[in-house]
Amino acid sequence: MSQDNAITAAILVIGDEILSGRTKDKNIGAIADVLTEIGVDLREVRIVPDVKEEIVAAVNALRARYTYVFTSGGIGPTHDDITADSIAEAFGVGIDVDPRARAMLLERHRPEDLNEARLRMARIPDGADLIANPISKAPGFRLGNVYVMAGVPQIMQAMLDEIRPTLTANAPVISETIEAGTIPEGNFAGGLAAIAAAHGAVSIGSYPSMTPEGFRNRIVVRGRDGAAVAAARAEVDALLATLRS
Template structure:
């Protein structure tokens, strides 16, 4: 089996923590990375505070294969992510001629003011991440990928960097509907199944709709045989609990 490739996501911005902006990137990035064989292991949200960002970057980039960040690379005074990345790596930062050229593709000379030029300040040694929507680039330094917070731009950036990423085995997931059974009925048996099947994770996820409660059990893993065996064990547990009253 391929070695595990791991990642963390650092979401940067006061607006996320105050609730003014509802984050739409976490779920997208989690699903995207899972789909290409990268395990998203941790997500942190930090304010626009230098020491918070620098500390989180240095902790997460050492712990995981990759660190992705969103937010804080715009033209305003509180967009400090690029400076914080430079500080975390101990490198300088300045207007990057490549980034300036990209901005000139969008803005007329009289429009490219100092505020907009902030978006061309890139830490020394970083590679640029192309932004086909607004042209202001993200960048990669080491194993850290710095992307925009605007969902459409972030998604375009993620598509651009995806081919450069090392990936591992993809996660396999099997969903089993626990029809008519409450979690309390199968919790003990499910724990026994989980403990006896190494290499898989098993979770129970209740939801509520107009039709009432619905419980689903999800078996996840990267070994097809292990997932299949655990799924069979879960189905057998539910069948016994329901007394074969209904097909699974």
């Protein structure tokens, strides 16, 4: 299913609280769902701590490699919110309080409440476009191919909704899920490998899960060409029918 010139993406989650296990990430799955819906190939995810050198290194590795990079976390008002400064350093540009971002903060805060901490949320790297935050106003931003979003899932989602119409996408991926039920993976793996080898235009995966009644298996056929997906699916259905009979 891979293709040259595909529109690709990576996610970079920033935050000690995810690495400590204290906060369970919800943003990776949410962003992955949106990218799949619109037809952008998510190729890599990284989670790094609130350490500037780590953020800079990850941003530079990912932005060179993928069409889009989406970050979440680290854009609040406290001392551990260092994402904006790290992005500026990664791109080698300056950063300062942005009048547009400051105006957004004034939609929520009185001028006398815009202390140094809150103004951190208006620090935007030079040359960035803002991403509106309808919930708490402090904006995200886009610099080059890097989209910087909040870590709070509801705000991240609102920012992603804002970004979504602006993204260039591939043809969406068509995905067919075939229930193999209790047929063991080891019984259909050989036949499935042969189908996968014969249908290079699709990707075929097998996903076991444990249920209270034992293992259940699902086979997923994915691709951008509907006819190719349908053809591969028909062969998988036939394979499973043989094994059930």
